[in-house]
Amino acid sequence: xxxxxxxxxxxxxxxxxxxxxxxxxxxxxxxxxxxxxxxxxxxxxxxxxxxxxxxxxxxxxxxxxxxxxxxxxxxxxxxxxxxxxxxxxxxxxxxxxxxxxxxxxxxxxxxxxxxxxxxxxxxxxxxxxxxxxxxxxxxxxxxxxxxxxxxxxxxxxxxxxxxxxxxxxxxxxxxxxxxxxxxxxxxxxxxxxxxxxxxxxxxxxxxxxxxxxxxxx
Amino acid sequence: xxxxxxxxxxxxxxxxxxxxxxxxxxxxxxxxxxxxxxxxxxxxxxxxxxxxxxxxxxxxxxxxxxxxxxxxxxxxxxxxxxxxxxxxxxxxxxxxxxxxxxxxxxxxxxxxxxxxxxxxxxxxxxxxxxxxxxxxxxxxxxxxxxxxxxxxxxxxxxxxxxxxxxxxxxxxxxxxxxxxxxxxxxxxxxxxxxxxxxxxxxxxxxxxxxxxxxxxx
DNA sequence: TTCTTACTTTAGGTAAGATTAAAAATTAGT
DNA sequence: ACTAATTTTTAATCTTACCTAAAGTAAGAA
Numbered sequence: 001x002x003x004x005x006x007x008x009x010x011x012x013x014x015x016x017x018x019x020x021x022x023x024x025x026x027x028x029x030x031x032x033x034x035x036x037x038x039x040x041x042x043x044x045x046x047x048x049x050x051x052x053x054x055x056x057x058x059x060x061x062x063x064x065x066x067x068x069x070x071x072x073x074x075x076x077x078x079x080x081x082x083x084x085x086x087x088x089x090x091x092x093x094x095x096x097x098x099x100x101x102x103x104x105x106x107x108x109x110x111x112x113x114x115x116x117x118x119x120x121x122x123x124x125x126x127x128x129x130x131x132x133x134x135x136x137x138x139x140x141x142x143x144x145x146x147x148x149x150x151x152x153x154x155x156x157x158x159x160x161x162x163x164x165x166x167x168x169x170x171x172x173x174x175x176x177x178x179x180x181x182x183x184x185x186x187x188x189x190x191x192x193x194x195x196x197x198x199x200x201x202x203x204x205x206x207x208x209x210x211x212x213x214x215x216x217x
Numbered sequence: 218x219x220x221x222x223x224x225x226x227x228x229x230x231x232x233x234x235x236x237x238x239x240x241x242x243x244x245x246x247x248x249x250x251x252x253x254x255x256x257x258x259x260x261x262x263x264x265x266x267x268x269x270x271x272x273x274x275x276x277x278x279x280x281x282x283x284x285x286x287x288x289x290x291x292x293x294x295x296x297x298x299x300x301x302x303x304x305x306x307x308x309x310x311x312x313x314x315x316x317x318x319x320x321x322x323x324x325x326x327x328x329x330x331x332x333x334x335x336x337x338x339x340x341x342x343x344x345x346x347x348x349x350x351x352x353x354x355x356x357x358x359x360x361x362x363x364x365x366x367x368x369x370x371x372x373x374x375x376x377x378x379x380x381x382x383x384x385x386x387x388x389x390x391x392x393x394x395x396x397x398x399x400x401x402x403x404x405x406x407x408x409x410x411x412x413x414x415x416x417x418x419x420x421x422x423x424x425x426x427x428x429x430x431x432x433x434x
Numbered sequence: 435t436t437c438t439t440a441c442t443t444t445a446g447g448t449a450a451g452a453t454t455a456a457a458a459a460t461t462a463g464t
Numbered sequence: 465a466c467t468a469a470t471t472t473t474t475a476a477t478c479t480t481a482c483c484t485a486a487a488g489t490a491a492g493a494a
Contacts (some may be wrong), residue, residue, distance in 0.1 A: 005451065025472060030445085038452055040473055057459060057472060087304075088330045098324055105318045113305045223480065242442060257443055274489060300472055336437060432478090 006103040007073050008032060009042055010051060014060055014070035022059030071131040076103040076111055078124035078131075083114040085125045092125055092176065093168035096161050126167070127158025127177040127213065142213035146193065147205055148183045154180055154214035156197075166211060174198055181214060221321045224290050225249065226259055227268060228280055231287035288348040293320040293328055295341035295348075300331040300341045309342055309393065310385035313378050343384070344375025344430065345395040359430035363410065363423060364394030365400045371431035373398050373414075383428060391415055398431060 002010075012031045016023040026042070029036045047054040051066035051181045062070060064119075080099035084090040090098065112133075115121075122138055123129055131137040142157045159170050170176060175195070181197040190206040219227075229248045233240040242260070246253045264271040268283035296317035301307040307315065329350075332338075339355055341344055348354040359374045362386060373396045376387050387393060391414070398414040407423040422431075 002451075034451090035453065036472065037454080037474080041451075082492095084327075088327065088334070089328070090326070094326070098327060101322045101324075102319065105322050107315055107318075109307070109311070110301075110305065110315060113307070117305070220480075243440095251481090252483060253442065254444080254484080259481075 002069065005042070006046065006049075006051075007069065007104055009039075009046060010066055010070040011073045011077075012089065013052065013060060014067065017062060020059075024059045028060075040063045051177055068135055068138065071137065073103055074128075074137075075131040075133070076106055078128050079111055079114055079118070080106065080122045081126065082118055082121055082130075086118060087114075091168075092171040093164055095125060096164065096167070123158075123177070124162045125177070127156070127163070140215075142215050144210045145183060145195070145212040146186070146190075146209040146213045148214055150185065152181050152182065153217045154181050154183075155179070155217055156212060158213040159217045160197065160211035160213075163211070166208065169208075170212070173202065175204075175212060179217070181212075201215075219286065222259070222359040223263065223266075223268075224286065224321055226256075226263060227283055227287040228294075229340065230269065230277060231284065231291065234278060237276075239278055241276050245277075274324070285352055287355065288352045288390070290320055291345075291354075292348040292350070293323055295326055295345050296331055296335070296338075297323065298341045298343065299335055303335060304331070307350070308358075308385075310381055313381065313384065314340060325383045340375075340394070342394070343378045344373070345378070357432075359432050361399060361427045362398065362412070362429040362431045363403070363407075363426040365398075365431055367400050367402065369399065370434045371398050372434055373401075374432045375391060375411055375430040377428035377430075382426065386425075387429070390419065392429060393419075398429075 009028065012028055013023050016027050016031065020027075023028070025036050025039045028043075029039045032039070036199075043052060043054045043060050046052040046060075050063055051069065052060045054060045059121070063172055077099045079094040080102050084098055085092060085097045115133075121130060127142075129138045129140060140157070143154075145154070146154075146169070148154050156175060156177050158177060159167065159175065161167060179197050181195055184194040184196055184201065186193050192203050192205050193209045194201060194203050195209075226245065226249070227428070229245055230240050233244050233248065237244070242253050242256045243262075246256045249256075259268060260271045261278050263269040263277075267280055268286065269277045269279055271277045294316045298312040299313055299321050301312045302309060332350075338347060344359075346357060348357045357374070360371075362371070365371055366416050373392060375394060376384065376392065378384060392398075397413050398412055401411040401413055401418065402412050409420050409422050410419060410422050410426045412426075413419070426432075
């Protein structure tokens with residue numbers, strides 16, 4: 001079995017890979033909040049295990065094997081998030097941390113059972129796609145609400161899970177996946193947005209808006 | 218947070234303490250399947266952390282703090298066992314291993330929620346008492362069925378969880394907590410027992426009988 | 435009382451995963 | 465193209481948790 005640490009590196013590289021072609025040592029170090037030197041050491045080990053392709057100074061990419069592991073962990077994580085919310089009544093703000101710990105230790109049987117119980121869901125409560133057992137993951141391209149057209153009806157599809165306090169805020173004000181939303185106005189120079197959702201008008205900062213992803217209805 | 222390893226030592230010492238006054242290095246080593254030298258090293262660290270009272274060559278006992286930690290883990294473990302069985306449909310044979318891994322990583326909130334969901338149960342599916350949040354544990358003294366009187370009605374209260382295959386066997390033949398049982402005969406020299414339960418007669422070895430604990434009805 | 439045996443501890447080592455400090459490589463700015 | 469700044473890697477350590485081999489302790493048998 002791969003260590004929790006190895007699993008976390010692979011998950012992190014997978015996520016960072018979505019934006020950049022090759023992932024740098026520093027990016028990983030920042031994301032995991034450890035020193036760059038530690039990352040270099042681990043990347044060598046991961047390369048020796050054939051989980052990543054690593055070129056000194058050039059960055060790193062997951063191999064096919066590495067991707068498979070990353071997707072498995074992501075599957076665990078996102079199913080756990082949904083399970084914690086739906087079956088155990090956890091708040092949206094807390095599911096991420098709990099899932100981050102448990103994802104490494106639940107057995108495949110555990111995951112299969114909650115998957116069944118939840119009816120083989122496709123999305124986590126934060127709107128992230130859940131990879132299938134076979135490693136397929138629905139490609140979905142959503143729009144940050146900051147880029148939405150004015151006065152057009154959208155639906156919230158995903159909220160970013162990086163920042164816990166922001167997730168808690170989203171939950172509190174009801175800006176969560178599945179909710180209809182319309183942008184009434186955007187202040188210039190990346191200013192705040194006036195949005196309408198659940199029958200009320202609301203003003204949110206640009207930073208916040210960039211963490212809400214929507215899709216046209 | 219205490220490491221998984223530290224938690225496992227404390228849990229093991231707690232269990233062994235139930236039979237002996239002071240727990241020896243070798244007992245712990247056997248139980249955890251590691252070398253005696255490793256145990257000595259860890260006991261020193263546990264003593265430095267004030268989790269155990271340790272006297273070289275004399276054995277070890279949990280301090281009050283150590284006991285508190287052990288009971289917390291036991292609570293996690295046994296609640297998880299019941300939860301895995303009742304809510305996720307795990308077989309009795311599998312709950313122990315899964316709980317052994319997860320017990321170290323579930324949050325207090327997780328434990329409280331499953332405790333609520335299960336209606337604050339007092340016993341695990343194998344019949345072990347579940348410590349309360351405050352560390353109270355119902356004292357219960359059951360009888361191995363090998364010591365039961367002949368032709369008297371008993372109820373199975375607990376089955377030993379050390380041996381997975383035996384647990385699987387118990388589950389298969391229906392010898393599980395809550396089932397009524399009567400001993401019809403005992404062969405001499407620790408020979409097999411003829412028992413009657415669930416309307417059928419059955420013969421089990423003495424070894425097996427010593428792992429079934431019963432109480433008079 | 436000493437010998438034998440079983441148990442326990444000490445000493446020295448390994449591996450994973452982290453650290454800091456210093457050296458080396460890359461990238462950017464003029 | 466050359467220097468400066470930034471990244472990245474190397475080198476040397478640390479901690480946890482394990483190991484084996486050797487030495488020390490305790491306790492019963494001779």
